[in-house]
Amino acid sequence: MAAPIAIHLEFGGGAELLFEGLKEHRVTLPSQLEPWDMKQLLVWIQRNLLKERPELFVQGDSVRPGILVLINDADWELMGELEYQLQDQDNIVFISTLHGG
Amino acid sequence: MAAPIAIHLEFGGGAELLFEGLKEHRVTLPSQLEPWDMKQLLVWIQRNLLKERPELFVQGDSVRPGILVLINDADWELMGELEYQLQDQDNIVFISTLHGG
Amino acid sequence: PLTVKPALSNEDIMRYSRQLLLPELGVKGQLKLSRTSVLVVGCGGLGCPVAQYLAAAGIGRLGLLDYDEVELSNLHRQVLHGEENQGQAKALSAASAVRRLNSTVECVPYHLQLSPENALQLIQQYDIVADCSDNVPTRYLVNDACVLSGKPLVSASALRMEGQLTVYNYRGGPCYRCLYPVPPPPETVTNCSDGGVLGVVPGIMGCFQALEVLKIASGQGSSCGQQLVMFDAQDARFRSIRLRPKQPGCAVCGENASVTQLLDYEAFCGSAATDKCRKLNLL
Amino acid sequence: PLTVKPALSNEDIMRYSRQLLLPELGVKGQLKLSRTSVLVVGCGGLGCPVAQYLAAAGIGRLGLLDYDEVELSNLHRQVLHGEENQGQAKALSAASAVRRLNSTVECVPYHLQLSPENALQLIQQYDIVADCSDNVPTRYLVNDACVLSGKPLVSASALRMEGQLTVYNYRGGPCYRCLYPVPPPPETVTNCSDGGVLGVVPGIMGCFQALEVLKIASGQGSSCGQQLVMFDAQDARFRSIRLRPKQPGCAVCGENASVTQLLDYEAFCGSAATDKCRKLNLL
Ligand SMILES: [Zn+2]
Ligand SMILES: [Zn+2]
Numbered sequence: 001m002a003a004p005i006a007i008h009l010e011f012g013g014g015a016e017l018l019f020e021g022l023k024e025h026r027v028t029l030p031s032q033l034e035p036w037d038m039k040q041l042l043v044w045i046q047r048n049l050l051k052e053r054p055e056l057f058v059q060g061d062s063v064r065p066g067i068l069v070l071i072n073d074a075d076w077e078l079m080g081e082l083e084y085q086l087q088d089q090d091n092i093v094f095i096s097t098l099h100g101g
Numbered sequence: 102m103a104a105p106i107a108i109h110l111e112f113g114g115g116a117e118l119l120f121e122g123l124k125e126h127r128v129t130l131p132s133q134l135e136p137w138d139m140k141q142l143l144v145w146i147q148r149n150l151l152k153e154r155p156e157l158f159v160q161g162d163s164v165r166p167g168i169l170v171l172i173n174d175a176d177w178e179l180m181g182e183l184e185y186q187l188q189d190q191d192n193i194v195f196i197s198t199l200h201g202g
Numbered sequence: 203p204l205t206v207k208p209a210l211s212n213e214d215i216m217r218y219s220r221q222l223l224l225p226e227l228g229v230k231g232q233l234k235l236s237r238t239s240v241l242v243v244g245c246g247g248l249g250c251p252v253a254q255y256l257a258a259a260g261i262g263r264l265g266l267l268d269y270d271e272v273e274l275s276n277l278h279r280q281v282l283h284g285e286e287n288q289g290q291a292k293a294l295s296a297a298s299a300v301r302r303l304n305s306t307v308e309c310v311p312y313h314l315q316l317s318p319e320n321a322l323q324l325i326q327q328y329d330i331v332a333d334c335s336d337n338v339p340t341r342y343l344v345n346d347a348c349v350l351s352g353k354p355l356v357s358a359s360a361l362r363m364e365g366q367l368t369v370y371n372y373r374g375g376p377c378y379r380c381l382y383p384v385p386p387p388p389e390t391v392t393n394c395s396d397g398g399v400l401g402v403v404p405g406i407m408g409c410f411q412a413l414e415v416l417k418i419a420s421g422q423g424s425s426c427g428q429q430l431v432m433f434d435a436q437d438a439r440f441r442s443i444r445l446r447p448k449q450p451g452c453a454v455c456g457e458n459a460s461v462t463q464l465l466d467y468e469a470f471c472g473s474a475a476t477d478k479c480r481k482l483n484l485l
Numbered sequence: 486p487l488t489v490k491p492a493l494s495n496e497d498i499m500r501y502s503r504q505l506l507l508p509e510l511g512v513k514g515q516l517k518l519s520r521t522s523v524l525v526v527g528c529g530g531l532g533c534p535v536a537q538y539l540a541a542a543g544i545g546r547l548g549l550l551d552y553d554e555v556e557l558s559n560l561h562r563q564v565l566h567g568e569e570n571q572g573q574a575k576a577l578s579a580a581s582a583v584r585r586l587n588s589t590v591e592c593v594p595y596h597l598q599l600s601p602e603n604a605l606q607l608i609q610q611y612d613i614v615a616d617c618s619d620n621v622p623t624r625y626l627v628n629d630a631c632v633l634s635g636k637p638l639v640s641a642s643a644l645r646m647e648g649q650l651t652v653y654n655y656r657g658g659p660c661y662r663c664l665y666p667v668p669p670p671p672e673t674v675t676n677c678s679d680g681g682v683l684g685v686v687p688g689i690m691g692c693f694q695a696l697e698v699l700k701i702a703s704g705q706g707s708s709c710g711q712q713l714v715m716f717d718a719q720d721a722r723f724r725s726i727r728l729r730p731k732q733p734g735c736a737v738c739g740e741n742a743s744v745t746q747l748l749d750y751e752a753f754c755g756s757a758a759t760d761k762c763r764k765l766n767l768l
Binding site for chain 3: 499500509542557561566568646684685692693700705707719
């Protein structure tokens, strides 16, 4: 049994507009049998935070193209992407790529 | 007897020019009877790092006017100034105020 | 005082359409900008981008103050001036560039040196002051005049490849003297004439300064009061530092302030209110 | 190719004196700048400050590319243009502003749309590319053309009150496609025409972009390869993020690259290479 963990979620580059304009969310993920990973976090976000238009945030079991995911200020590609196991106090950022100039 | 402590010193805004142009210094303060404080650190810097023109860095037992001291990214005035007791892994910044435009 | 604009004209709506879309600004914020006056002290490396972006954004009145004339050695960073403006007063050159960009901004050039005699009378006519000056006595003078007349001061500086920015005397936060009660010994002060500066560094800091002015003017508020933003261009790193609060013992904004009128700041600092003295010595 | 300047003229020494003093630049670095050519793709909110500060600093040749004409709604952020330039080609308007500032820079305006047909031939003539464009297809086009011709790409973007900056295809680091192998669904893309932008935000990002170009051109090197710099204007916060390395499986810079010549990027992205389509739909 893994204990509940508290994490800090941030949304930016416009991704926050899917979450009522709130850029920062402090959330607690409940206790569960296995440790939390990013794949499960995406499901949890869809069920608990994302009120509408999930297709603007997820595609299949990952984030949609054009959203960059950062785990503790590093590109999630360096951290194992969907398989990364979340630690208490982790900081996870979802940032939309900007194209304007 | 206080154990030796490792701290990170940074100099900027031109203050680094007094330290051979090096902006970052990782130093270890030796073990001594009492805990290290900022006042003692200034003496240690003068003896061990500051090779010339100490009057451009210190005045009396403090730093000269126009240098701002930061302890772990906060103004040292918030931390007790000269009386602040150094902790292992502290980050201490000495920054010259800039006036150009 | 600025004539209060009751509404945006059709031309305003076209011109500012891309920023009117912002929920943080909107029509209300844009009208607030048009009712705000800003004094830019110094039309050099910082003052040029400040004036440029404040005018572009539609600030109501822009005071542009500089005692100096445009020289060739200014043009690597003072981008509002052109080669043809050499020898012209910087305040006038900046004003005509700003008018080309936005003729609806009321632009007031001051070709003079800010002094203890004229500072209060000038600053009282403006809502916000941007300190874009280049020397220590002027920085104390601007600070004291802002405290005495209750104006927020958005202050930036740049040298070599570094920059600093703070908003003083804003929402109960500290003033410049709270941080620096004693001026630096003159021999420790390096200015752009002898230390050099990469032109785009004041460019970045001046844009940042314009941003904070716009946030204050539009009612969003600045996030840089009681904060020092430091920029290091070499490693492209910004850093925000939490500063001390307003000091009860501050000579100008404290509880028993001793500075109740402006002083002789050149005497106080032991140096001239220009960045040229040393250059003259070197030549 | 640029004619190699053997030495600085007396006028150069006067003009650049404040930056020649910098140990990071000096005469050597200044000569390197004068031998470097930079293509600025887009003369809008980012391209204006980029062109302004690169010209001021003495870059050798500056290519200014934009297919568009100056409109009133540009002037809140596109500060090289003036009211009198409305209706004029942005590339030409920017070029004449840049010449007023520094006539010693070789300035080449291109009033055209960058396309798969002309991009390689254009980019091959320059040493560094600054992507100041405003739409997704152009960003992929510029990236692929830079990878295929081996040029470093200093890329910035801005929207609302945020900005992003990365240096791609530089010293073995990743390219734009390494990060974004699949283009975003068109319905998720917001551009400045519909999302709005505070003018000084591209101002800050463009100055930052000019800084990184100057660091690369002068031989100091950029610190933004394999890094994403994010700027949030509301809380005045910069943040640097460590990015993934160059991806062996990247379609254009990877080991078995499938993209060996330029494609139809509008088809690839499912959207037009302009930020205007949506505005037209809205009107
Ligand atoms: Zn004070
Ligand atoms: Zn790649």
